[in-house]
Amino acid sequence: MSKTKLWVGAICLLLVFYLVVMVQRSFTLMFVSPEWQAKLLGAAYFLVPFVAAWALISEVLFGARTEKLAKILETEGGLPEDTLPRTPAGRIVRAAADAEFEKYKAEAESAPDDWRSWFRLSCAYDAAGDRKRARKSMRDAITMFRAG
Incomplete structure (x- = not known):
């Protein structure tokens, strides 16, 4: 543990x-x-x-369900890699996170019923500093996973 x-x-x-x-x-x-x-x-x-x-x-x-989805994505090799540049203080560089976000947003728009794309979009929102939308996207991913 x-x-x-x-x-x-x-x-x-x-x-x-x-x-x-x-x-x-x-x-x-x-x-x-x-x-x-x-x-x-x-x-x-x-x-x-x-x-x-x-x-x-x-x-x-919410945490347990998020962890379950993350483990599934990890075994599938679908977790987004954390390759974003960071400041000396360890924070993600906002411009890089915003650029990466667009990729995951397009993926979620092209596959709106796939919980995997919404999970990755949630990670992108989080990296971009938008925690409210990150949690909403993760809830959507959890709902889609549980529905189907």
């Missing part, structure tokens, strides 16, 4: 512990405190762990 997975697991366990404590505190506020304001705050506080648990589960599933 990789170091990253161990850290993610540890952070998830800490978050779950925190969410359990939050649920316990919300019950205390709702059922022990005599003031109506505390009861109302406890009820609102009770919802937070469920929203956080949903976010945690969706992010872990």
